[in-house]
Amino acid sequence: MKKTVIVINGRGGVGKDTCVDAVARKYVVLNCSSIAPIKTVAEDLGWDFFDKSDKARKFLSDLKMLSSEYNDFPFKYLLNKYDWFMTSDTMKVMFVHIREPEEIAKFKANVPECKTLLIKSNRVERDFGNEADDNVDNYDYDYVYHNDKPLDEVDADFMKFFEEQILGGEST
Numbered sequence: 176m177k178k179t180v181i182v183i184n185g186r187g188g189v190g191k192d193t194c195v196d197a198v199a200r201k202y203v204v205l206n207c208s209s210i211a212p213i214k215t216v217a218e219d220l221g222w223d224f225f226d227k228s229d230k231a232r233k234f235l236s237d238l239k240m241l242s243s244e245y246n247d248f249p250f251k252y253l254l255n256k257y258d259w260f261m262t263s264d265t266m267k268v269m270f271v272h273i274r275e276p277e278e279i280a281k282f283k284a285n286v287p288e289c290k291t292l293l294i295k296s297n298r299v300e301r302d303f304g305n306e307a308d309d310n311v312d313n314y315d316y317d318y319v320y321h322n323d324k325p326l327d328e329v330d331a332d333f334m335k336f337f338e339e340q341i342l343g344g345e346s347t
Contacts, residue, residue: 180269185294190322197330203265207256208272209249213239276314291316
């Protein structure tokens, strides 16, 4: 199997990590997020890692936007992770969590072989009050997975979708 890079997106709570975990049970996966380096800075500013409130989500979104405008730190972080992934002998799949459509386009322009995936769920349709979460649908994704199965059925359903659609049947 050749290396596969996937930008994964979706509103909070749609099951992105559940889907990534399903793939990681079969393949060696690098799972990284453009918000990861921002969370480190946010903790120094008093943000609580376990706070999933709309206010905390907006804080992270705003801080990421400022960092991107100032020196493109989140994007550079992802390119470093990509370089590391490409030199690994064991990692086969890289999931890159990016929320903002313009940041997805920038990453795809620099990593043209990457694919884009939107996870949707009818269970999560509300707005979160920040640009990053509320604009996830404003990109033309290569693939869309509808995560409307019960939790105990998601792994098998997503793996079937992943291997048939994204890998195109190539699963070894």
